[in-house]
Amino acid sequence: MGIRSKKNHKASYLKERWHNRxxxxxxxxxxxxxxxxxxxxxxxEMESFASVNKVPILLPSAARLLQVMCRLKQPEEILEIGTGIGYSTLSMLFALNGKTRITSVDANAERIQIAEKFIKRSGFSVNLICNDGFDVIRSFIAEGKQFDFIFVDSVKSEYPFMNFKIQALLKKKGVAxxxxVLFRGYVCGNYPEKYRRSTNLLKIFLNHVKEYPGFTASIIPVGDGLLVIERK
Ligand SMILES: C[S@@+](CC[C@H](N)C(=O)[O-])C[C@H]1O[C@@H](n2cnc3c(N)ncnc32)[C@H](O)[C@@H]1O
Structure with missing residues (x-):
């Protein structure tokens, strides 16, 4: 990608991203x-808040699919890594009429506080944890805890290191x-040089999940790309 097109690409990315597109x-x-x-x-309102304050949230089309998956699966207990302002958390809860326990983790205290306010207004309750996702995952594994639905929306380049731990936390027939995972399409073709490392890490992650026995993995090209893993 040339310098000019790189600049144009960045401008169009920011414009689209902050329009939740x-x-x-x-x-x-x-x-x-x-x-x-x-x-x-x-x-x-959360979509507008994210757009005005330039906070990343799950894209609305991906949130819609997440809601459909939740309704079909009717999970008893959900783990979310990457609460952000709680848009995906509340999308899941609205889909399930608040009838599921959700533990949601984010390392960013400021975002957790914003999420807390939005969640309070929804009338639903969430077990919000402000901590590094890896620490929380490790302690759940040590306790032998498992979930039937896990949603991960954190740093893409961490996915290859989280992958096996998330699989260990999934119940039989569970979905993560x-x-x-398509990272603006970079994993499928050309990418700017500065994203070489994160793009390559995502590719490694996708190759791992594809070959992991006992699981099926599907990439759904919605939002920025959702990977759905099912434990057989
Ligand atoms: C894209 S935002 C999440 C958006 C959120 N799912 C929503 O729809 O509102 C990613 C979040 O992941 C959090 N995050 C990144 N790496 C993390 C980690 N290792 N542990 C906990 N949170 C992490 C960031 O602080 C950030 O708020």
Whole structure:
């Protein structure tokens, strides 16, 4: 990618990203699909908050799929790594009418505080943990705890190091979903030089999950790419 196109790419990425728009789907399709269903007013308010304050959230189309998966799976207990401002947490809870226990972890105290306020307004309850996801995962593994639904939306380059631990935390027939696995399409083709390391780490991660016995793995090109892992 030349310097000029790199700049243009960055500008268009920021514009699309802060408009809560996917970069792997043409904008008119993203707009049509994300406006197809009315979302809860609180979720729409969170989308505006994220856009104005430039805080990353799950893209609305990916949140919709997460909601469908939750409704189909009806998990008893969910683990989320990467609460952010709680947009994905509340998307799951609205889909399940708040009837599922969710433990959600984020290392960023400021974001956890914002999430706490939005969650309070929803009337639902969430076990929010402000800590490094790896520490929390390690202690759950040590306790022998398992979940039937795990959603991971943290730092992409950490995925290869989280992967086996997440699989260990999944119950039989459990489902784990990782966001951003297509990384704006970089894992499928050209990428800017500065993203070489993170793109390569994501590729390693995707190759690992593809070959891990006892699990199936599927990439769904929605949002920034969702990876769905199912324990057989
Ligand atoms: C994209 S944001 C999450 C957005 C959120 N899922 C939503 O839809 O509102 C990623 C979050 O992961 C958190 N994070 C990244 N690495 C982490 C780690 N190792 N442990 C805990 N949180 C982490 C960041 O602090 C950030 O808030």
């Amino acid at each position: 996917s970069e792997i789907t043409p904008p008119y399709i993203e707009d049509f699909t994300s406006q197809f269903n009315e979302r809860e007013p609180l979720l729409k 979903i990782f966001d951003n």
